[in-house]
Amino acid sequence: MAASTPISRTIYIGTFAHSISLTELEICENGVIGVDENGVIAFVEKELDLEAAREKHSWQNATPLHLSRNAFFFPGFIDTHTHAPQHPNTGLFGKTTLLDWLQTYTFPMESSFSDLKRAEIIYRNFVSRTLSHGTTTAAYYATIHVPATNLLADVCLARGQRALVGRVCMNSDLSPDYYRDASVSRSVADSKASIDYIRSIDPKGSIVRPVVTPRFAPSCTSEMLSAIGRLAEEEDAYIQTHISENKGEIALVQELFPESKSYTDVYDTANILTPKTILAHAIHLSNDERRTILARGSSISHCPCSNTAITSGCAPIRELLDEGHTIGLGTDISGGFHPSILENVRHAIWTSRHLSMQSDLGEKAKLSTEEALYLATRGGAAVVGLSDKVGAFEVGMEFDAQMIDLGDVENGGSNDSQFNAGPVDIFGWESWADKVEKWVYSGDDRNTTAVWVRGRLVHKTSRYQKLQPNGAATP
Amino acid sequence: MAASTPISRTIYIGTFAHSISLTELEICENGVIGVDENGVIAFVEKELDLEAAREKHSWQNATPLHLSRNAFFFPGFIDTHTHAPQHPNTGLFGKTTLLDWLQTYTFPMESSFSDLKRAEIIYRNFVSRTLSHGTTTAAYYATIHVPATNLLADVCLARGQRALVGRVCMNSDLSPDYYRDASVSRSVADSKASIDYIRSIDPKGSIVRPVVTPRFAPSCTSEMLSAIGRLAEEEDAYIQTHISENKGEIALVQELFPESKSYTDVYDTANILTPKTILAHAIHLSNDERRTILARGSSISHCPCSNTAITSGCAPIRELLDEGHTIGLGTDISGGFHPSILENVRHAIWTSRHLSMQSDLGEKAKLSTEEALYLATRGGAAVVGLSDKVGAFEVGMEFDAQMIDLGDVENGGSNDSQFNAGPVDIFGWESWADKVEKWVYSGDDRNTTAVWVRGRLVHKTSRYQKLQPNGAATP
Numbered sequence: 001m002a003a004s005t006p007i008s009r010t011i012y013i014g015t016f017a018h019s020i021s022l023t024e025l026e027i028c029e030n031g032v033i034g035v036d037e038n039g040v041i042a043f044v045e046k047e048l049d050l051e052a053a054r055e056k057h058s059w060q061n062a063t064p065l066h067l068s069r070n071a072f073f074f075p076g077f078i079d080t081h082t083h084a085p086q087h088p089n090t091g092l093f094g095k096t097t098l099l100d101w102l103q104t105y106t107f108p109m110e111s112s113f114s115d116l117k118r119a120e121i122i123y124r125n126f127v128s129r130t131l132s133h134g135t136t137t138a139a140y141y142a143t144i145h146v147p148a149t150n151l152l153a154d155v156c157l158a159r160g161q162r163a164l165v166g167r168v169c170m171n172s173d174l175s176p177d178y179y180r181d182a183s184v185s186r187s188v189a190d191s192k193a194s195i196d197y198i199r200s201i202d203p204k205g206s207i208v209r210p211v212v213t214p215r216f217a218p219s220c221t222s223e224m225l226s227a228i229g230r231l232a233e234e235e236d237a238y239i240q241t242h243i244s245e246n247k248g249e250i251a252l253v254q255e256l257f258p259e260s261k262s263y264t265d266v267y268d269t270a271n272i273l274t275p276k277t278i279l280a281h282a283i284h285l286s287n288d289e290r291r292t293i294l295a296r297g298s299s300i301s302h303c304p305c306s307n308t309a310i311t312s313g314c315a316p317i318r319e320l321l322d323e324g325h326t327i328g329l330g331t332d333i334s335g336g337f338h339p340s341i342l343e344n345v346r347h348a349i350w351t352s353r354h355l356s357m358q359s360d361l362g363e364k365a366k367l368s369t370e371e372a373l374y375l376a377t378r379g380g381a382a383v384v385g386l387s388d389k390v391g392a393f394e395v396g397m398e399f400d401a402q403m404i405d406l407g408d409v410e411n412g413g414s415n416d417s418q419f420n421a422g423p424v425d426i427f428g429w430e431s432w433a434d435k436v437e438k439w440v441y442s443g444d445d446r447n448t449t450a451v452w453v454r455g456r457l458v459h460k461t462s463r464y465q466k467l468q469p470n471g472a473a474t475p
Numbered sequence: 476m477a478a479s480t481p482i483s484r485t486i487y488i489g490t491f492a493h494s495i496s497l498t499e500l501e502i503c504e505n506g507v508i509g510v511d512e513n514g515v516i517a518f519v520e521k522e523l524d525l526e527a528a529r530e531k532h533s534w535q536n537a538t539p540l541h542l543s544r545n546a547f548f549f550p551g552f553i554d555t556h557t558h559a560p561q562h563p564n565t566g567l568f569g570k571t572t573l574l575d576w577l578q579t580y581t582f583p584m585e586s587s588f589s590d591l592k593r594a595e596i597i598y599r600n601f602v603s604r605t606l607s608h609g610t611t612t613a614a615y616y617a618t619i620h621v622p623a624t625n626l627l628a629d630v631c632l633a634r635g636q637r638a639l640v641g642r643v644c645m646n647s648d649l650s651p652d653y654y655r656d657a658s659v660s661r662s663v664a665d666s667k668a669s670i671d672y673i674r675s676i677d678p679k680g681s682i683v684r685p686v687v688t689p690r691f692a693p694s695c696t697s698e699m700l701s702a703i704g705r706l707a708e709e710e711d712a713y714i715q716t717h718i719s720e721n722k723g724e725i726a727l728v729q730e731l732f733p734e735s736k737s738y739t740d741v742y743d744t745a746n747i748l749t750p751k752t753i754l755a756h757a758i759h760l761s762n763d764e765r766r767t768i769l770a771r772g773s774s775i776s777h778c779p780c781s782n783t784a785i786t787s788g789c790a791p792i793r794e795l796l797d798e799g800h801t802i803g804l805g806t807d808i809s810g811g812f813h814p815s816i817l818e819n820v821r822h823a824i825w826t827s828r829h830l831s832m833q834s835d836l837g838e839k840a841k842l843s844t845e846e847a848l849y850l851a852t853r854g855g856a857a858v859v860g861l862s863d864k865v866g867a868f869e870v871g872m873e874f875d876a877q878m879i880d881l882g883d884v885e886n887g888g889s890n891d892s893q894f895n896a897g898p899v900d901i902f903g904w905e906s907w908a909d910k911v912e913k914w915v916y917s918g919d920d921r922n923t924t925a926v927w928v929r930g931r932l933v934h935k936t937s938r939y940q941k942l943q944p945n946g947a948a949t950p
Contacts, residue, residue: 088902091916092909095843124888125900132894309916311828311841337821337916338898346812350825353786358833366786368570413599419607419920420937423813425600427563434567441566441784441812444919445894461893 006037007455009059012401013050014067017436018075018392019374022321027432031073034059035399039455044393065466070408070426070435075391076136076400076451077341078380081240081280081301081330083141084152085110085119087126089334097311098246098335103176105334110143110168111179119148123155126339130161130331131459133340134402134448137162139240139278139301139330139384141213144168144181146190150197153208157201160458162400164238164384166213167194169228172256174218184224188231195235206454209238211278216242217253217266225270238276238385240301243267244289245281246312264289273298278383280330281306282320283313290323299326299383302375304347306335314355317348317375318365328380329372341380342443345372369440403450404439405463421463422446481512482930484534487876488525489542492911493550493867494849497796502907506548509534510874514930519868540941543880545901545910550866551611551875551926552816553855556715556755556776556805558616559627560585560594562601564809572786573721573810578651580809585618585643586654594623598630601814605636605806606934608815609877609923612637614715614753614776614805614859616688619643619656621665625672628683632676635933637875639713639859641688642669644703647731649693659699663706670710681929684713686753691717692728692741700745713751713860715776718742719764720756721787739764748773753858755805756781757795758788765798774801774858777850779822781810789830792823792850793840803855804847816855817918820847844915878925879914880938896938897921 016031032045032053045053054060067073089105096104113119130138140156140163142149149167156163169191171181181187195210202208212232214220220228232239244250244263253263260266264285267273275297282300285293293300302315312335320327329344330336336344349372356365367375381391390400407421408428424438424447439447451459487508495501507520507528520528529535542548564580571579588594605613615631615638617624624642631638644666646656656662670685677683687707689695695703707714719725719738728738735741739760742748750772757775760768768775777790787810795802804819805811811819824847831840842850856866865875882896883903899913899922914922926934 087900088904090900091913093916095841121884121888121902125884126888128888129894129900308825308828311832313832314829350783353783354789354829354833357786357788358829366570409596409600413596413601413603419604423920425562425565425604427596429563438566441568445898462895 007039009037009062010035010455011050011053011059011062011064012073013064014071014073015432016073016393019370019378020392022374023368023370025370025373025436027436029432031393033073033393033399034062035455039398041393041395041397041399044395067403068405068465071403071405071449072432072436073393073401074134074404075377075393076402076453077134077376078328078384078391079130079135079138079331079341080278080328080380080383081139081303082130082333082339084123084126084333085113085143085148086334087122087129087339090339091337092334093310098249099252101310101335107176107179113143113145113148116147116151119151123152127155127159127161129339131159131451132445132448133342134445134451135161135341136400136402136451136453137380137384137386137390139164139211141166141168141240144170144179144190146193149194153198153201157208160207160453160456162386162390162453163208164211164240165198165208166211166240167191168213168215169224170215170219171224172219172221184221184227187224188227191228191231192235195237210235211238211240213239214241214272217263218249218256222257222270225266225272229271232274232276233271238278239272239274240278240280241267241272243279243282244284245307247284250284262286262289264292268292268296276385280332281312281315283307283315290320290325294323294325299328301330301383302327302348303330303332303336303344304351305338305344306332308347308351309337310335314351316355316365318352318361318367321371326379326382327375328383329375340445341376342440345376345440348372348375369437373440399452399455401452402448403464404443404447405449405465406435406439406443406447420446482514484512484537485510485930486525486528486534486537486539487548488539489546489548490907491548491868494845494853495867497849498843498845500845500848500911502911504907506868508548508868508874509537510930514873516868516870516872516874519870542878543940545883546878546880546924547907547911548868548876549609549879550852550868551877551928552609552851553803553859553866554605554610554613554806554816555753555803555855555858556614556778557605557808557814559598559601559808560588560618560623561809562597562604562814565814566812567809568785568812572723574723574727576785576810582651582654588618588620588623591622591626594626598627602630602634602636604814606634606926607920607923608817609920609926610636610816611875611877611926611928612855612859612861612865614639614686616641616643616715619645619654619665621669624669628673628676632683635682635928635931637861637865637928638683639686639715640673640683641686641715642666643688643690644699645690645694646699647694647696659696659702662699663702666703666706667710670712685710686713686715688714689716689747692738693724693731697732697745700741700747704746707749707751708746713753714747714749715753715755716742716747718754718757719759720782722759725759737761737764739767743767743771751860755807756787756790758782758790765795765800769798769800774803776805776858777802777823778805778807778811778819779826780813780819781807783822783826784812785810789826791830791840793827793836793842796846801854801857802850803858804850815920816851817915820851820915823847823850844912848915874927874930876927877923878939879918879922880924880940881910881914881918881922895921
């Protein structure tokens with residue numbers, strides 16, 4: 001369904017959970033949410049039943065959608081950093097760390113995207129995958145190829161997934177001969193071509209928007225970074241890049257940019273740090289660098305699965321939050337091993353616990369469940385510039401949501417050896433807080449039975465059940 | 476199917492992978508494995524086709540079972556430490572660490588197993604769950620209740636899952652009034668009753684065996700520990716307990732046992748450390764303690780998901796392996812948040828990477844993929860005393876195996892938004908080493924489409940496919 005086609009007014013009835021602040025998760029057990037023809041939330045009632053809500057808002061004709069017993073609505077996840085072309089390498093990294101991993105796995109895979117047929121299979125697969133994990137918005141790195149980058153934007157628009165889509169810029173000697181931009185001017189022209197295309201297919205940017213994407217400092221010459229900074233300013237575009245992921249990388253940046261005070265200074269000098277800049281990783285920043293990033297209003301994408309998998313380090317997220325940084329979560333496929341933000345919610349918590357165990361920060365380092373869920377939704381929304389539109393169920397926001405449906409323990413416990421409802425067992429005595437926590441710590445994509453973006457259904461599984469008011473399932 | 480009922484000779488044809496040493500994973504692309512009437516592996520051919528193998532071994536009448544294209548056999552997993560009654564709390568721990576977590580979640584749940592009906596639902600569910608994750612052998616803690624403990628053994632025997640089943644002993648003041656053994660003599664008598672029952676239902680112990688289970692030092696008085704040590708000796712039984720999980724716990728042990736040199740010394744004094752003893756966690760041991768454990772021949776269950784989840788610490792597994800300790804993996808439900816050993820394979824690797832990043836051990840701390848898979852299979856087999864029987868595909872071993880079937884990327888990548896084949900995407904160009912690595916890092920129970928113990932099929936999903944020699948599926 002095209003993103004601009006009007007939809008019918010729908011009233012969603014059942015339990016919903018969402019972050020109302022960094023530290024507070026609200027669970028509303030009897031929610032009634034009205035979504036209008038544009039996918040915008042017209043009302044949220046927490047005390048009224050369906051009929052009273054219809055009456056109050058004069059929405060007698062709206063279609064009701066009731067949840068089944070163990071189901072609840074949660075805001076769609078926001079993936080603030082991922083590399084769509086690397087998905088075929090998901091789960092492959094052997095014994096590598098960042099710099100050899102790039103040469104062994106990443107560059108050969110990305111260079112193959114000169115083949116559009118191959119690109120189409122991988123991008124269709126990956127967008128389907130991320131939607132299936134409840135990701136309603138993603139910030140994608142593509143490759144250096146304009147046609148394949150544009151194709152990724154087409155796929156996102158067709159599937160209705162909100163996306164920032166960026167053609168990757170890289171021209172330095174770190175990039176292999178077979179995979180780099182031929183010159184700075186060519187890189188800028190190609191980036192501009194992709195920006196123009198993406199703006200042509202979605203002029204209002206309601207689903208897809210371009211993002212200027214210098215890979216990371218070691219992949220770019222100073223001249224390139226400055227040219228990219230100018231392009232982003234001229235185009236008033238988002239920028240995404242990597243920063244301070246790995247100690248070897250930081251040493252390399254120092255060597256390649258001897259005139260710069262720090263990794264952050266390399267970007268700052270090139271006017272890459274803006275309020276529309278997304279910096280992935282930010283693990284080993286000095287206090288000076290953190291202050292600069294905060295002063296420029298740039299934001300941070302925390303990628304805990306990736307940081308653990310390729311042994312990059314533990315980003316001090318609790319401290320960065322205290323300092324006032326804007327932070328979301330990123331899957332960073334395929335440095336990360338899982339395209340699910342829920343998996344990264346867990347790993348954000350685990351990583352903070354490792355920091356807590358192994359540093360003198362102690363309890364102060366720990367992220368709570370509530371905080372990690374905030375990062376996955378409202379935090380991510382702020383990172384990609386959508387904090388007024390998505391991330392929670394509030395009047396005036398657009399309805400980007402996932403239906404989470406948990407399994408019942410059946411047949412005296414045996415479940416006939418089948419667990420099609422997913423990995424979570426609900427015995428029947430759990431509170432709603434317990435149910436949500438069980439989902440957070442042991443749920444997966446099987447529990448995400450339906451996904452909406454702007455009120456449009458963009459993914460459903462065979463377990464998706466809309467219930468009639470009488471409790472019967474609607475086919 | 477009863478464990479002793481003879482089965483028909485079967486020949487398993489396809490790729491298999493298993494550990495041939497701590498550091499080597501063998502992937503045999505064209506394997507032919509013959510399993511006899513008792514479930515014992517009669518031959519393993521790596522160079523012959525089915526007909527040549529039939530001929531060589533005069534097995535013309537055996538039933539062939541061919542694997543589909545993206546499927547392979549892997550040894551069943553061995554869970555060396557888990558608490559079956561705590562499964563309803565899987566994924567619940569909030570902000571607790573060990574000692575408050577026990578009081579908040581664990582003791583109230585376990586005490587409810589005085590209700591046998593409730594116990595039956597939970598145990599049937601949990602044994603089904605662990606089988607669905609490919610666990611063919613588990614060392615279970617039950618509760619203090621004899622009837623419910625015996626029921627757990629019944630369920631394991633009925634489902635054909637190998638198990639050590641232990642009635643929990645606990646009599647100290649740490650245990651709440653409502654959930655503790657009334658006296659030492661009562662505890663010993665109850666443990667004996669459960670041992671006798673379990674040996675009566677499976678006299679040869681080919682599927683279920685009893686295990687003497689003092690909860691952990693803080694739950695037991697010195698008198699209790701000594702009595703338990705004597706019982707285990709008299710019964711020539713396995714022992715399982717916890718050691719050195721959490722710093723608060725270690726301080727408590729010091730306080731409760733002021734005459735002991737260390738946590739390890741508490742157990743050693745009570746003759747609890749034997750070659751048949753399984754010690755869970757072993758995170759913060761001194762060098763002295765490690766030497767004692769090694770000298771006694773006791774083994775270690777590493778529970779990385781649990782250790783991260785309740786912020787216990789990172790066990791130095793690489794060092795312990797170098798010292799010669801016998802080590803397997805444990806899910807430690809519900810301190811651990813996942814009943815899957817595959818999830819713990821990943822977390823063993825992540826935990827070792829955190830140790831590597833945050834200590835001066837560097838690369839030396841890291842566990843490789845091969846090592847973690849060894850711990851999950853052969854390492855675990857050694858821990859539970861089955862290293863001659865299970866953990867690999869070798870002649871004379873029993874066939875405890877899982878069929879791992881990975882998904883194909885279909886329909887030009889879109890998969891119609893359905894991912895019933897599981898979380899792994901196979902594009903078709905992957906090597907077998909890549910396929911196995913993708914499974915290790917991003918697979919789940921959906922990929923475990925069938926499970927055998929002693930040649931008996933004990934779990935299958937709707938995706939389980941046995942192929943005819945011509946490649947067609949058999950219903």
